[in-house]
Amino acid sequence: MSESFLIRGATLPTGERADILLDGGRIAEVGTVADAAGATVVDADGLVALPGLVDLHTHLREPGYEQSETVLTGTQAAAAGGFTAVFAMANTFPVADTAGVVEQELSLGEAAGYATVQPIGAVTVGLKGERLAELGAMAASRAHVRVFSDDGFCVFDPLLMRRALEYVKAFDGVIAQHAQEPRLTQGAQMNEGALSGELGLAGWPAVAEESIIARDVLLAEHVGSRLHVCHVSTAGSVEVIRWAKARGIDVTAEVTPHHLLLTEDLIAGYDPRYKVNPPLRRQEDVEALRAALADGTIDIVATDHAPHPVEAKESEWDAAANGMVGLESALSVVQQAMVDSGLMGWADVARVLSATPARIGRLSGHGEPVAAGSAAELTLVDPSATAPFGVDRLAGRSVNSPYLGRTLPGRVVATFHRGVPTLLDGTVRPADEVAAASARLADGGARG
Amino acid sequence: MRHLLSTRDLSRDEAITLLDVAEDMAAVQEREVKKLPTLRGRTVVNLFFEDSTRTRISFEAAAKRLSADVINFSAKGSSVSKGESLKDTAQTLQAMGADGVVIRHPSSGAPFTLATSGWIDAGVVNAGDGTHEHPTQALLDAFTMRRRLHGGASRGRDLDGVRVVVVGDILHSRVARSNVWLLEALGADVTLVAPPTLVPVDVSGWPATIEYDLDRALADRPDVVMMLRIQAERMHGAFFPNSREYARTWGLDDHRFAQLPETTMVMHPGPMNRGLEIAARAADSTQSTVREQVANGVSVRMAALYLLLSGERGETR
Secondary structure (H helix, E strand, C coil): CCCEEEEEEEECCCCCEEEEEEECCEEEEEECCCCCCCCEEEECCCCEEEECEEEEEECCCCCCCCCCCCHHHHHHHHHHHCEEEEEECCCCCCCCCCHHHHHHHHHHHHHHCCCEEEECECCEHHHCCCCECCHHHHHHCCCCCCEECCCCCCCCCHHHHHHHHHHHHHHCCEEEECCCCCHHHCCCCEECCHHHHHHCCCEECHHHHHHHHHHHHHHHHHHCCCEEECCCCCHHHHHHHHHHHHCCCCEEEEECHHHHHCCHHHHHHCCHHHCCCCCCCCHHHHHHHHHHHHHCCCCEECCCECCCCHHHCCCCCCCCCCCECCCCCHHHHHHHHHHCCCCCCHHHHHHHHHHHHHHHCCCCCCCCCCCCCCECCEEEEEEEEEEECCHHHCCCCCCCCCCCCCEEEEEEEEEEECCEEEEECCEECCHHHHHHHHHHHHHHHHHC | CCCECCCCCCCHHHHHHHHHHHHHHHHHHCCCCCCCCCCCCCEEEEEECCCCHHHHHHHHHHHHHCCCEEEEEECCCCHHHHCCCHHHHHHHHHHHCCCEEEEEECCCCHHHHHHHCCCCCCEEEEEEECCCECHHHHHHHHHHHHHHHHHHHCCCCCCCCCEEEEECCCCCCHHHHHHHHHHHHHCCEEEEECCHHHCCCCCCCCCCEEECCHHHHHHCCCCEEEECCCCHHHHHCCCCCCHHHHHHHHCECHHHHHHCCCCCEEECCCCCCECCCECHHHHCCCCECHHHHHHHHHHHHHHHHHHHHCCCCCCCC
16 A cells, blocks of 8 residues: 555545645645645545544553453554544553553554554552552653553542652653542442432442542642543532632543443443443533533543453443443544534544643644644544444454444544554554554654 | 332332232132142242342242242352352253242342343342342232231222331332332332431432431321331441440330330331341330231232243233
């Protein structure tokens, strides 16, 4: 396949129509491109061109849980969803709490070639919440870690959280907090409210999230650090973050696609596909999260892509694993919740799913505007395609999607990573082809 | 009836039909030969993931008196700790040809999952799931109330206007939940009395009045006072300071019992913590229905198994 692509007649996030020429790993030209010798032409009539999507919150499961996902299959899922970079959470086995593990993840991502895999480092050794992991070593490693998180667990000890926030200032890092007061959520199975009382499932109260966020923004203010809040799920959390931002505290926040669309009512049939942490909340929370994303109180959308094998979800509710796959469906869900509802335009989508996550994670070469000179990270989406979401849309190893059978708008048609197509005509490109192209680029980089 | 999973969606007519069939079953229990041939050749499995000798033997007696073959499958502890999934257990029972499965499980919703997963064709009876529901307990409670109130003229009657006070750990009680929905369907007025820590955080949608003061609830001279068992593990969860304070504040002690009208029924699903939620004088009085509840449990479970397993399978309940 040729190494330059001429994308004809795409709609830019701004709404203008333009041709886009990808060449030499960059966007060479945007506008009316007469012709480009040797370039493969992609007809993008009716397609929106977005900067390659960046996910600040992905679980790739490798090393350790390869039955759920690997770096290869997870980045194939990313490509299918229009993502060109994913931040890999640290809850692997072994935990990504040393330079060795994060460098291994980085290498696996480079070898696969579907997306930039940017490892996230654990805040504490083994995610145990007892002592700091080697944050500096991970930051100085080849993986260049800037985001640290114990995701899955809250850094609950306030002194440890304070120290972590302070320490990562040395290398412009950020702590991404999984805000969950552990004592208030012992045994918690779903959002605490009227429905949990009826279903007899132990409640996960909103206050368990909100109280940790409130504490953390005050800590961040006190020590002058940067804080990122993972998967905000309640209206009350939105109010706390809005207050913190108004006060000038350096806090950013993410919301997942599922918290923008799904509500706790789905749990009434005890279907474990809807079991996730933080849990699905009320319609009022969904509305508040949408409004907060639209007005910038919540900065980004992050998937919390959490693959699990079939048996982990084929059980009674209590025994089922938390989590949903989300990379492949994210853009469609955001289109339904935010774009089709009139709350946001495609330029906003580019901001919340590409530019801002790249900036929060200090990831260069991603999130750049669709303009000449930017890195050739590009996603083409057909917003007019509306279809039931089926397993054919899932490209990772696991199928625990809450959207199967649900009609969703939009479809990612093509994804380019470093100028290499990872998805064309809605089909993930073969692994050997993508790996070979990636290897060629690495050689070229070494020569250059 | 295809399954009996909860009382939440039982209509008044369906509930009364079930109670009336239970009256027929109770009549059989008064005969010299207590056995009916109705379920001959059918297999009922008692699938118990939690210890509960009382409930299990009640279902066992019910199935045997309908001439069903009974298999007791005790899988103590969760399916996970046992190493076998609920799915595999269900498929094992399916392969053995179970017609009905009576399931007791520590996880709320497990009977629902069993009934709707497609793993098994058998009719499913919920014999208590986590902190969710225990429908046959509520049905036997309603049956007991109706018999005490109307005696031999119980058939076809509802519980319109009967005032029921349920006292104790509402938060964790599957008995309370099933009773609330069933008593609502039958027309009774329900008051729930508990320390605020043992009431779910939002019960605004429940057809019941919430009251923290037991004496105030009893001063209204209710027709029924139902005391719930306080589990030992609640003592350590900061739900209340200690058992002494609980008994003093929310227990049916001798003094409170003496204030009640002689017509007020005293109920308890058992097993009782004498001296904690209920004093011996109340438990052993003629107003106490505790032993009737046990006897009626067999009749009600016979009715449930009969409606599930004999004749045509209807829609899910």
